Amino acid sequence: MAARSLPPLNALRAFEAFGRHGRMTLAADELCVTHGAISRQIRQLEAHLGAALTEGPRTRLVLTEAGLKLAQALTLAFDQIDAAVPRPPAAGDRALVVSCLPTFAMKWLIPRLPDFVAAHPDIPVRIVESNGPFDFRADGVDLAIRMRLPTAPPSPDADVTPFLDHHVGPVVSPLLAAQAGDLAALARLPRLHTRTFLESWAEWEAAAGIVLPPTAVNREFDHYFYMLEAAAAGLGAAVAPWAFVAGDLAAGRLVAPLGMIPGQARVCALMPKARASRAARRFRDWLVAQGAATPPPAGSQQLVERARAKPLTLSPPAI
Known part of the structure; x- marks a missing residue:
C-alpha cells in the first residue's frame, strides 16, 4: 500500500478548529495554544497545499470555497477518529449535560423535569446555565436550548428542533395592574430592563404596532429573573416571554394587562449533527412533547388589538 501524502497533522488540526469555530481565538483556546500559533499553522498549511484556504482582513478571516470543503471533511474525519478511540469504562452513568438559558431553566424546564426523570430514571440530567455561544465538544454539552x-x-x-412557540408582553404586579388597566396608564409606569436583552421593550412595541413615549424612570437588572422578581415586587413593568412568566401569571404573582403577542423566535433544542447520544435524542423528544402540551396564552392578541385601537394621549411625565 502506498504511503499517504498528508499535510502536517498539527496544521490540519489547527485549521479544523478554526473552521469549526470561525475565530482564531476560540480555536486557540480549544487547543491551548496562542492566537499566533493557529495563524502560523494555517499559513503553513496554505503554503504546503499551494491553495488559499482563508480570505478577507486578518481580523475577519473567512473560509474560501476550498477551505470550507477541507474544513468540513476534516471535522467529519476527526469526529470518526474521536468515536473510534477506546476509552476506559466510566465510573458510572455520565450525566446528560443540557446548556440552557438561565431563566428558561428556572421558570419552564426545571418545574417539568420530574416528568422526564420519572420516565427515564436511567438518564441523569445536569442543567448548566448559559446565554452565549457554546461548543458541543469543548464544553461537554449534549443538548442546548x-x-x-x-x-x-x-x-x-x-441539528435544530423547535419545540416551543414564543409569546411576549408586559407584566406587572397585581397592585400595579389595578393602576395600569389601559395602555396610557401602563406607559406611565417605571420600565424594567434586563442587560441580557435591552431591546425587549422596543421589540415588543414594534411587534404590537404601538409606540410608547419615554418613561420618567428606567430600572435595569443583570438577569431576567432579577427583573421579573422586581416586577412582582411592584417596581415597574417588564416585557417578558410567556415561557418565563406563565407560572407566575397562573399563581397571580404577575399580571399581563395587555396579554401576549406572538414573537418571531422559537425555543429550540440543538444537538450535535450525526453524533447525538441516545440520551440527548430522548431528551429532545421529551422537550417536543412538553412544548406541544404547553398551552399558549389565551386571548392575548385581542387584548393587544383593543389597546392599539385606543389613542395614546399622555401628559408629560413628572420628573
Whole structure:
C-alpha cells in the first residue's frame, strides 16, 4: 500500500478548529495554544497545499470555497477518529449535560423535569446555565436550548428542533395592574430592563404596532429573573416571554394587562449533527412533547388589538 501524502497533522488540526469555530481565538483556546500559533499553522498549511484556504482582513478571516470543503471533511474525519478511540469504562452513568438559558431553566424546564426523570430514571440530567455561544465538544454539552429566529442561518454543526412557540408582553404586579388597566396608564409606569436583552421593550412595541413615549424612570437588572422578581415586587413593568412568566401569571404573582403577542423566535433544542447520544435524542423528544402540551396564552392578541385601537394621549411625565 502506498504511503499517504498528508499535510502536517498539527496544521490540519489547527485549521479544523478554526473552521469549526470561525475565530482564531476560540480555536486557540480549544487547543491551548496562542492566537499566533493557529495563524502560523494555517499559513503553513496554505503554503504546503499551494491553495488559499482563508480570505478577507486578518481580523475577519473567512473560509474560501476550498477551505470550507477541507474544513468540513476534516471535522467529519476527526469526529470518526474521536468515536473510534477506546476509552476506559466510566465510573458510572455520565450525566446528560443540557446548556440552557438561565431563566428558561428556572421558570419552564426545571418545574417539568420530574416528568422526564420519572420516565427515564436511567438518564441523569445536569442543567448548566448559559446565554452565549457554546461548543458541543469543548464544553461537554449534549443538548442546548436557545431562542432562534426562523431566518437564522443553518448551524453547520447542530441539528435544530423547535419545540416551543414564543409569546411576549408586559407584566406587572397585581397592585400595579389595578393602576395600569389601559395602555396610557401602563406607559406611565417605571420600565424594567434586563442587560441580557435591552431591546425587549422596543421589540415588543414594534411587534404590537404601538409606540410608547419615554418613561420618567428606567430600572435595569443583570438577569431576567432579577427583573421579573422586581416586577412582582411592584417596581415597574417588564416585557417578558410567556415561557418565563406563565407560572407566575397562573399563581397571580404577575399580571399581563395587555396579554401576549406572538414573537418571531422559537425555543429550540440543538444537538450535535450525526453524533447525538441516545440520551440527548430522548431528551429532545421529551422537550417536543412538553412544548406541544404547553398551552399558549389565551386571548392575548385581542387584548393587544383593543389597546392599539385606543389613542395614546399622555401628559408629560413628572420628573
